[in-house]
Amino acid sequence: MSTVSLRVEHLKVWYRTLRGDVQALDDVTFAVADGEIMGLAGESGSGKTTLGKSLIRLDGRMRHVDGTVELDGKELPIWDNGKMNGFRFKEVSIIPQYAMSAMNPTRKIGLLVEDLLESRGVGFAGLKAELDRRLELVELAPDVLDRYPIELSGGMKQRMVMVLSTLLNPSLLIADEVTSALDVSTQKAVAETLVGFRDRGFVKSMIVITHDVSLVYQIADTIMVMYAGKLAEKAPTDVLVGAPRHPYTQALISSLPEVGVRYDDKRLTGIPGTPPSLLRPPVGCRFRDRCPLAFDKCLEEPPFVEIEPDHFVACWKAS
Amino acid sequence: MLTLHGVSKVYKTGVFGGRELTAVRDVSFGVQPGEVVSLIGESGSGKTTIGRMVLRLTSVSAGTITLDGVDVATVKGGGLKDYYRKVQGVFQDPFSSYNPIFKADRVFAMIKDGYFPGVGAGEWRHKIGASLEAVRLDPDQVLGKYPHQLSGGQLQRMLIARALLLDIRLLVADEIISMLDASTRIDVLNLLADLKARGLGILFVTHDLSLGNYVSDKTVILRRGAVVEMGATGRVFGNPLHPYTRKLLASVPQLHRKWEPLEAEAEPAADGQALVQAEDDHFVAGGVRG
Numbered sequence: 001m002s003t004v005s006l007r008v009e010h011l012k013v014w015y016r017t018l019r020g021d022v023q024a025l026d027d028v029t030f031a032v033a034d035g036e037i038m039g040l041a042g043e044s045g046s047g048k049t050t051l052g053k054s055l056i057r058l059d060g061r062m063r064h065v066d067g068t069v070e071l072d073g074k075e076l077p078i079w080d081n082g083k084m085n086g087f088r089f090k091e092v093s094i095i096p097q098y099a100m101s102a103m104n105p106t107r108k109i110g111l112l113v114e115d116l117l118e119s120r121g122v123g124f125a126g127l128k129a130e131l132d133r134r135l136e137l138v139e140l141a142p143d144v145l146d147r148y149p150i151e152l153s154g155g156m157k158q159r160m161v162m163v164l165s166t167l168l169n170p171s172l173l174i175a176d177e178v179t180s181a182l183d184v185s186t187q188k189a190v191a192e193t194l195v196g197f198r199d200r201g202f203v204k205s206m207i208v209i210t211h212d213v214s215l216v217y218q219i220a221d222t223i224m225v226m227y228a229g230k231l232a233e234k235a236p237t238d239v240l241v242g243a244p245r246h247p248y249t250q251a252l253i254s255s256l257p258e259v260g261v262r263y264d265d266k267r268l269t270g271i272p273g274t275p276p277s278l279l280r281p282p283v284g285c286r287f288r289d290r291c292p293l294a295f296d297k298c299l300e301e302p303p304f305v306e307i308e309p310d311h312f313v314a315c316w317k318a319s
Numbered sequence: 320m321l322t323l324h325g326v327s328k329v330y331k332t333g334v335f336g337g338r339e340l341t342a343v344r345d346v347s348f349g350v351q352p353g354e355v356v357s358l359i360g361e362s363g364s365g366k367t368t369i370g371r372m373v374l375r376l377t378s379v380s381a382g383t384i385t386l387d388g389v390d391v392a393t394v395k396g397g398g399l400k401d402y403y404r405k406v407q408g409v410f411q412d413p414f415s416s417y418n419p420i421f422k423a424d425r426v427f428a429m430i431k432d433g434y435f436p437g438v439g440a441g442e443w444r445h446k447i448g449a450s451l452e453a454v455r456l457d458p459d460q461v462l463g464k465y466p467h468q469l470s471g472g473q474l475q476r477m478l479i480a481r482a483l484l485l486d487i488r489l490l491v492a493d494e495i496i497s498m499l500d501a502s503t504r505i506d507v508l509n510l511l512a513d514l515k516a517r518g519l520g521i522l523f524v525t526h527d528l529s530l531g532n533y534v535s536d537k538t539v540i541l542r543r544g545a546v547v548e549m550g551a552t553g554r555v556f557g558n559p560l561h562p563y564t565r566k567l568l569a570s571v572p573q574l575h576r577k578w579e580p581l582e583a584e585a586e587p588a589a590d591g592q593a594l595v596q597a598e599d600d601h602f603v604a605g606g607v608r609g
Binding site: 252261 | 361362470500501502503504505506508509512526528529530532533534553556557566567568570571572573574575576577578
């Protein structure tokens with residue numbers, strides 16, 4: 001594999017609450033290669049958004065407990081909000097969840113872009129030509145800069161935010177549920193634009209966070225699955241979907257209804273039970289209570305190990 | 320059982336209601352007992368408006384909706400209460416369907432006050448138990464809890480259980496699983512199939528083609544308020560005839576099959592073309608081309 005762009009080691013980020021710490025991200029170790037689009041899939045509460053946010057900005061309730069994040073060989077000071085300002089937008093950028101409401105409704109979009117660039121000490125005039133070129137690329141007319149966000153449709157706003165987030169060619173882009181609120185046909189266009197950004201070198205590598213495995217199957221090179229604050233499995237896209245090894249991934253993939261299949265009286269099955277509370281997470285494997293393969297050893301925590309080249313699994317039964 | 324005949328909905332917009340927006344245009348289809356009919360469309364297709372008209376939450380501008388031959392628009396007062404005994408809806412967001420101040424099982428108590436004031440406490444408990452069993456919920460786990468203590472799937476199933484207390488014949492399910500997680504949504508879908516086996520008619524409103532394909536007997540594809548294609552689910556999905564349906568199917572992300580570049584459209588299909596029968600139980604707007 002080519003050179004490593006992002007390396008996350010033993011990262012722990014917890015949420016402070018009145019009832020104790022919620023261990024939303026617990027000892028996460030993985031790497032993203034240069035030019036790799038990694039899909040990050042998981043259910044609500046699995047920690048996927050927390051992971052994305054940790055790489056860019058910890059909000060007030062989040063606490064960096066342990067671990068390091070390295071981007072292009074430089075360590076990201078994710079625990080220091082002020083120091084991170086030097087990296088945000090330039091080195092690592094995000095397309096937030098609900099990008100629809102990410103733009104200031106009282107500013108015209110052009111002024112908003114100027115403000116943003118100014119805050120990073122970059123001149124707007126020098127980038128105007130590039131901005132116009134990129135707007136054209138996502139099929140937005142240059143006059144959107146003279147409009148207010150409310151005058152744009154959902155898909156247009158989404159594309160505008162995508163252009164904005166990647167304007168300074170960040171090394172890493174985090175796209176958090178960017179397509180969830182869009183119609184199927186717009187969803188496809190937006191997802192393909194993300195791939196286009198990578199192919200044109202606007203961003204080097206990308207983490208696409210989603211709850212929809214079938215969406216990242218279309219665009220990602222690798223997929224990582226999270227469960228209850230832990231990594232469950234990471235593998236190249238075709239391997240993860242075609243031959244998953246973690247029981248959670250297997251159950252998740254087999255519970256997805258598909259369009260090209262006739263069901264008639266065939267029934268798919270869900271996963272019984274609910275994910276554990278992360279206030280006091282259970283010892284050992286966190287999927288144990290819902291797992292059909294659980295045995296005694298699952299009381300011990302399974303390590304996230306490479307069982308085949310580029311295929312990592314955290315399960316005793318898989319290794 | 321439920322029949323829509325030439326139903327339209329026109330909203331007045333603009334400052335003095337001077338402009339008109341047609342949300343639903345001349346839609347006709349039916350739902351039989353023991354049948355799941357999917358209304359599939361993108362945002363603005365009018366799918367939710369149709370559900371709301373069936374539930375009498377919005378008036379009908381033109382055309383008629385009949386339940387067992389009775390025009391739904393004419394029922395009033397006590398008749399409306401009887402109507403809701405037969406037809407109930409469940410909506411997208413389970414968390415905002417409940418009042419967070421009260422315990423979740425208050426939705427059952429409200430049904431008792433409204434419809435079964437004479438039923439004794441013991442008998443009512445028995446009825447709730449049977450209803451929860453039908454949606455595969457454990458009474459000990461859900462009764463006496465507040466909404467925030469329950470999961471989205473549990474809340475959604477309690478709303479279906481509430482509807483079942485009324486011996487309903489038609490359930491309007493508007494995007495009921497789009498807010499649920501992948502591992503639990505399939506259970507709610509299977510539940511709909513169980514209800515169907517009990518003879519319930521279900522109008523399943525969704526934007527997700529794969530869910531419609533999984534659960535429904537009949538599929539109605541809507542675009543900008545008009546039906547572009549409808550018929551037996553296997554025929555619509557197996558042999559899509561309208562260019563819009565084909566485009567939708569090509570855009571759905573699927574496992575095991577990657578997106579292909581879309582074939583260029585010769586001409587954008589016009590709105591408001593009449594439905595033409597293409598084969599048995601399969602209708603397409605504008606007929607089969609080329």
